[in-house]
Amino acid sequence: MRELIKLRASQVNGCAYCVDMHTKDAAAIGEDPQRLHLVAVWREAPVFSARERAALAWTEALTLLPETGAPDDVYADVAREFSPVEQVALTVAIVAINGWNRLAVGFRQPVGAYVSHRRPAAA
Secondary structure (H helix, E strand, O other): OHHHHHHHHHHHHOOHHHHHHHHHHHHHOOOOHHHHHHHHHOOOOOOOOHHHHHHHHHHHHHHOHHHHOOOHHHHHHHHHHOOHHHHHHHHHHHHHHHHHHHHHHHOOOOOOOOOOOOOOOOO
């Protein structure tokens, strides 16, 4: 799920370097390629769980905070799907990727050469 939220925030922020990175990292750890293609249209795609949908909505709400104001209904969905500790971890991850997006876009990070060194978790 962390790679999905990083990917979605990066898409919203127009950070091609981070979209490339997080798509490759997610694929390396075994994420389904179809789900990666559908992150951009997650509301219309039936492949995401209620928990993932809450996380993706919270990602968009915080990424677009000046426009959204972090709506109460989106927060309620996050609170229903995540424990308080998980809510903090999710929010910190969203804050972090938004910061990285701004650095990569701001400093014109070249796109395409990233190679993932991630490995699937041991079963």
